[in-house]
Amino acid sequence: MIVRFITSLILITLAFRLSAQPIDLKNSVILVSPSIPAPMRSTAPQMLTEEIAKRTATSLKQTTSWPSGSVIVLALSSDKEVAGKTVPARTGFNLPEQKPEGYRIVTEATAKGTTVWVLGADARGILFGSGWLLRNLKMDNKRLELSSPIEVATAPAYPIRGHQLGYRTTANSYDAWTVAQFDQYYRELAIFGTNAIEGIPFHEKEKASPHFPISTDEMMVRMGELCQKYDMDYWVWTPAEFDLTDQARRSAEVQKHEAFYKACPRLDHIFFPGGDPGHNHPREVMAFLKDLHGKLMPYHPKAKIWISLQGFNTEQIDYFYRYLAEHKPTWLQGVVSGPSSPPMAETRYRLPKNYQHREYPDLTHNVRSEFPVERWDQAYALTLGREAINPRPVFFAGIHGKYAPFTDGFVSYSDGCHDDVNKVIWSMRGWDPTREVNEILNEYARFFFSWQVEKSAADGILALENNWKGPLASNGGVEATFAFWKTLETAHPALMKSNWRWQMLVLRAYYDTYTRRRLVYEQGLEKNANSILAQATESNLENALNQALAMVNKADSEPVSPELRKKIETLCADLFASIGLQTSVAKYKAKGYERGAFLDFVNFPLNNRWWLADEFKKIRAMKTPKEQLERTRVIATWENPGAGSYYDDVSTASKSPRVKTITDDATDIAWWDNGFSRTRLSTQTFQNNPALEYDNLEPGARYIIRVAGLGDALLRVDGQRLKPTVYNKEMEAFKEWIVPLSLTQDGKISVTFDEPEESHLNWRQHSKISDIWLLKQ
Missing domain, CATH: 3.30.379.10 (Chitobiase/beta-hexosaminidase domain 2-like)
Incomplete structure (x- = not known):
């Protein structure tokens, strides 16, 4: 046995x-x-x-x-x-x-x-x-x-899994691609489960990119041919940026559409954004789309029309649903939800079941976007900017899981290949929402890099995402991530030489580390400068101003880690050569500084040296030594108001311990002067209506609240609206309130702000709060 x-x-x-x-x-x-x-x-x-x-x-x-x-x-x-x-x-x-x-x-x-x-x-x-x-x-x-x-x-869980690849000037890389490069990218997206590609045939057509290898008209047709080759649905995004009641322009637009329909070998879906861009009432939009469908059918009888409700107000949204109920248009396939659309759950609830619902997620932007990096460190926001290389696999897996159940799938918004990892996450989770992020990244790294490096590269991608979590100065993981990628870089020279995806990830590791080192160094210089200013007297003020400015300007004269800066420039050049990634307006002809031009901001000041230089000029122009010294004291103690007093830079995570609110739309990162604002760094981050909690206050002590920002600040303490004693609305000017003694007797207060009525203004013009002090007298 x-x-x-x-x-x-x-x-x-x-x-x-x-x-x-x-x-x-x-x-x-x-x-x-x-x-x-x-x-x-x-x-x-x-x-x-x-x-x-x-x-x-x-x-x-x-x-x-x-x-x-x-x-x-x-x-x-x-x-x-x-x-x-x-x-x-x-x-x-x-x-x-x-x-x-x-x-x-x-x-x-x-x-x-x-x-x-x-x-x-x-x-x-x-x-x-x-x-x-x-x-x-x-x-x-x-x-x-x-x-x-x-x-x-x-088999796939969601029938629509696509990505917009806009061959247009706005894109930070696609406008430089040849048909062969698009062919390869279509193939690679298909390998990871993508079944749809969206083009942009008309938008900004008059502004030809200097990088175009062929015309927009020709490329749009060729993109349709590639969709035919890979049996992908061909979508096109076609806004109307004019008044549809203008019959002459409307007629010309219809003719333009028909010519495009006729030229395209394959066309499956026409997506018309209600707004962003466009400002037409759905009354005109629906009639226009019905006409387009009539022109579409002779050439592509199975193609369908889609609309988004982006930018529509309540009356216009209600009109749209009444139109569906009354007319029951069979030419309409469904509704697309994107930024500034009504909530997706509401859309699916109100939309009749015979119409599909598609998401239009923004995978490409980091700030001033639909899905911003939450509490992104200001140093990143001001240097990496809106369209940096941005693998965010865990975050976007969560976003997909949150919204996908209300939809039939997605076609993402993308303005370049910098969001490549995010596209793959969405395509694979669109196929199987239960797939683990690690599994997807392992397959990504195995296919694009090699099986020998798959686990290491997958871990490295996750580490890059973690680089963006929390205050940068205290994130020691950034240096560990850099060391990790440096080891991979040395071990795999062939990938460094020819693989653009690999180069992008290595570039991010260098850029993050360089930015952190600069931040720590330059902020230290400013602390030293503030110490010099704090010791100034009327008799030596000029000398103190000169010494303080020389101290902060060491960031330029004695820069930290210049070898990292040089490597960043080399990798940006390599990526422009291989994939047309436009990381600079001057060197690589990016359309604008918000469009992925992070090389132009690689040395943007991470201390206030530009602001100090301008403030010192104002101080020298003041009439009396007393005024000069008083303003110098304000600058020297801006972030350190003294014992018993408190300061919060309301949208900078490392400097706002008492702030309890965070913004969810990233409008708290200002974009002034094409990103080269000379304002104080704290001014360039803000909230509209922050909430703060203070404790350990001294009963019986008198406190003053000071606020810097722009516009109105309607302040309440413990729910009680206070009247200001100083109320300047200009940027970086102060507002002040005296806190009643009765509110501080328990040793704590809460501070909130009412929202001003500013619905008539663009969001960029809304009131902003950037700095808050609680000053013990």
Whole structure:
């Protein structure tokens, strides 16, 4: 019995080891079922062959008959046999490989080799099944293998999974791409589950980018051809930035649309944003869209029209839903929710069930956006800016999970390849919302970098996201992340030389570290300068001003870590050469400083040296030495008002311990003078109506609240509205209130602000609060 048991155990162990052995596909061939519709019958094997050849130096041959060795078979799930061999079918209902875009991958071992079946429900199933295979193969010059036998079947959770790739001047990279580069990017997005691409055929057409390799008209048609090649839905975003009651312009716009429809080899969806841009009432919009549908049908009879309610007020939103109830337009496919749209839950609730609901998430911006980096350190906001390289996988997985259940999917807003990781997260979570972020990043790194580095690179991407959490000066993880990426950089020189995704991630590691080192250094210089100013007297004031300014200007004359700055410049040059990433207005002709031009801000002051230089000029112009010294004292003690007093820079996390509110729309990072504002750094961050809590106050002591900002500040203490004793509305001028003694007897107070009535103003002109002091007298 014992011998028999041991023998059985050995056989079981041997069988397990054999089943767990990698499957070698280096000498395999590709066999394609003739039932797969064109063009996928050629697109999928071409994609497999070319992507494998890039990573293995092996070009797999294609055959029409069953080979003697290993084979990768592409077939439809409905096929009974391919080249005389029976397709491994399953019985049952609701199988993933029978659903739209679904696929099943199964391996079969034979004496002569292994068969890898890629069985798609349809053409897209073949595409996405091939993508799964590419993401999971272990590839290098010595191997092409699967880690073990496979049995996988899956179908997408959401039918719409797309990204906007705007070939326009505004983009920070797409406007420099050739058709071949778009082809490659389409392919790579498809490998990770994307099934839709959105173009922008008309917006800003008159402003040609200096980087365009071909005209917008030609590229829009070619993008449609690429969608046809990869069987992706082709969406186009087509706003009307004029008054639709202008019949001449309206007629010209309809004709322009019709010419585009006629030229496009494929067109599936027309997306019209109600606002952002555009200011037309839905009464005109719906009539206009109905006319467009009439022009669309002769050329693309299955295409549909979509609208967003962006920018619509309550009356206009109500009108839209009344229109749907009364007219029941069959030409309308659905509603798109984007920035400034009504809440997505409300939209899905009010929208009749026969209409679809699509999200338009902003994956590309970091501030002044739909999904800003929460409490982003000001040093990042002022240097990396709105369109920096921004892998935010954990954050965006959470955003997708929050809003996707109200939708049928998404087509994201993107203005460049800097958000590449975010696109992949959305595409993969759109396919399977339960996929772990780590799993997605491992596949991302395995495919784009190599299996040898997949876990390290995935961890490195997560570390870059963590670089943006909390106050930068106290985030020691930034240096650890830098050391991690430096090790990877040294170990993989080939990736540094030619892989733009790798270069972007390494660049972020350098930029984050350089910014943190500058922040710590430059803030230290300012503290020293303030000490000099605090000791100034009327007799030595001029000398103190000169010494203080020389101290803060060491940031320029004796800069920290110049070698990091040089590396940043080199990587920016490499990325412009490889992928057209425009990180500078002057050097690389970025459209504007908000459009990814973070190289132009790499040395933006992280102390107040520009502001101090301007303030010192004002001090010297004052009439009396007493006035000069008083203003100098205010500057010297701005952030350190003395014992028993408190200061908060309300939107800077490291300097606002008493602030309990955070903004959720990132309008608290100002954008003045094209990002080169000389105002005090604290002035460039703000909240509209902050709330603060103070404790450990001295009962019986007199306190004054001082506020700096712009416009109105309607202050309450413990819910009681106070009247100001000083009330200047200019920027960086002060407002002051005396706190009644009765409110401080318990040793604590709460400070809040009422919202001024400013609905008639643009949000950029709303009142702002940047600095708050509680000054013990």
